[in-house]
Amino acid sequence: AASLVYQPNMSVSEYLEKSGGATKRADSDSIYIVHGDGSVEKFADGWFDSALSTTVLPGDTIVVPLDIERMNPLVSWTSISSILANFAVTAATLNAIGVFN
CATH class of the missing domain: 1.20.5 (Single alpha-helices involved in coiled-coils or other helix-helix interfaces)
Structure with missing residues (x-):
């Protein structure tokens, strides 16, 4: 777990990279963001997904769950x-x- 200071215009992928990246046991397909207002948004990082529309705001938490299959x-x-x-x-x-x- 890592805590980073909010930086405007930084993407979810950049935050993940700055925190050391996902481990081998991470479920990278199930990353989600818990926003400061309590709402939850799934992070999509594929060709047909809306990764560019995912905005990180102050107080947001990016969650990378463990892959229970591994x-x-x-x-x-x-x-x-x-x-x-x-x-x-x-x-x-x-x-x-x-x-x-």
């Missing part, structure tokens, strides 16, 4: 192993009280 493998395996461990404890408990007999 989740860290360690986090995934931690979640999976936790689920399997809970399942094993539940099965052992049910076996101990005689549910499977």
Whole structure:
């Protein structure tokens, strides 16, 4: 996260570049701007999109969400192993009280 001082006529892409750019885990297709008045605008940066009409004003926040599809493998395996461990404890408990007999 970076905080930058407002500069008139600076584009969303320029603000992103000045803040260090998007990471590998960023969802660059889902960038949006939360304006100071609370309204939200999707940032479009394609051939047929309206990137030029996206204006950044004082108090605006540019949000680059994480790409949930590119989740860290360690986090995934931690979640999976936790689920399997809970399942094993539940099965052992049910076996101990005689549910499977």
